[in-house]
Amino acid sequence: MSPIVVVIAAGEMGAAVGGRLREKGAEVRTSLLGRSAKTAERARHHGLIAIDDDAQLVRDAAFVLSIVPPAEAVPLARRLAPALADSTATPVYIDCNAVSPVTVAEAATVIERAGCPFVDAGIIGGPPRPSAPGPKFYACGAAVERFASLREHGLDIRAVEGKIGTASALKMAYGSVTKGFTAIGAAAMLSATMAGVAEPLKRELADSQPALKAWLDRQMPNMYAKAYRWVAEMEEVSAFVGNPSPSAQMFQGVARLYDRLARSHAGDRRDIQALEEFVKG
Numbered sequence: 001m002s003p004i005v006v007v008i009a010a011g012e013m014g015a016a017v018g019g020r021l022r023e024k025g026a027e028v029r030t031s032l033l034g035r036s037a038k039t040a041e042r043a044r045h046h047g048l049i050a051i052d053d054d055a056q057l058v059r060d061a062a063f064v065l066s067i068v069p070p071a072e073a074v075p076l077a078r079r080l081a082p083a084l085a086d087s088t089a090t091p092v093y094i095d096c097n098a099v100s101p102v103t104v105a106e107a108a109t110v111i112e113r114a115g116c117p118f119v120d121a122g123i124i125g126g127p128p129r130p131s132a133p134g135p136k137f138y139a140c141g142a143a144v145e146r147f148a149s150l151r152e153h154g155l156d157i158r159a160v161e162g163k164i165g166t167a168s169a170l171k172m173a174y175g176s177v178t179k180g181f182t183a184i185g186a187a188a189m190l191s192a193t194m195a196g197v198a199e200p201l202k203r204e205l206a207d208s209q210p211a212l213k214a215w216l217d218r219q220m221p222n223m224y225a226k227a228y229r230w231v232a233e234m235e236e237v238s239a240f241v242g243n244p245s246p247s248a249q250m251f252q253g254v255a256r257l258y259d260r261l262a263r264s265h266a267g268d269r270r271d272i273q274a275l276e277e278f279v280k281g
Contacts, residue, residue: 002026003062003153006091008076009035010043013135016127017155019046019054020134024154025085031057054083062090064116067123070232073097077107085114093144094119095197098233100164100172100240108141108164117143120164120169121157128154133229143221172240174250179230180237181256182223186261187217189278190271198278221278222274228262 004027007018018028030048031039040155043050051057058064066076073095084093093111095104095118108118118141125135137157139147148157160167183213191202204206204215223230234255264271 006064015042018048020128020154022047026153048158064093067096077110081114096121099234104168118146120167122167136166176237182219193274227258230258
């Protein structure tokens, strides 16, 4: 019997994950409450069934995957908790968000009080694409083996040992490296452009750090449209590394840089254009 999987929300990652599950035989539901027309179209494209009544949404479900922006992780758990408490199916709730161990523990408390098992998961990699394996779901928790059954439906699930928060810690550490390096590169490029040394810097990077320059050339174009989502993630990383500390302050600074870049992408585009010119040159 095919499992019923609830995936919220139908963003780029959630919709694509839902589409992969559906392609591999699962029934996939989502909620479009408060979501945009673009999100609704994305859900339709991937074959997700939209149900806006929470009780109907989780009825007979085997799994609920929470794939939302960091600030929505705990509110979504609170929103679904009454429907989950009333459900006879007791689905496994998998928090797949880029949040700190403290935040995921808060979500776990809400869900476990509703009587459902909880899995902490961190997604590493981009949304699934046709003919590609898709991202890795690093997961921990007492119900991780139940979640792992979704390997049969196209998900790359990798169990990690440890208590709730371990998978989120791995996601935080990984994101601090990849998005942290990207932020350093962006800050260096912008500063070099303002100082009039962009061309010499590009030549020197190509000569002495070709692998680093190639990595940044790939990362930068993909960052512009995602910067607004990375603000909250870097704030969660700041909490993960611990306040007060120089590391926490550093990632708060990274969050503010991504906020600036997101505003540029949506508005005057001056910072984004400077980065585009640096990468293209």
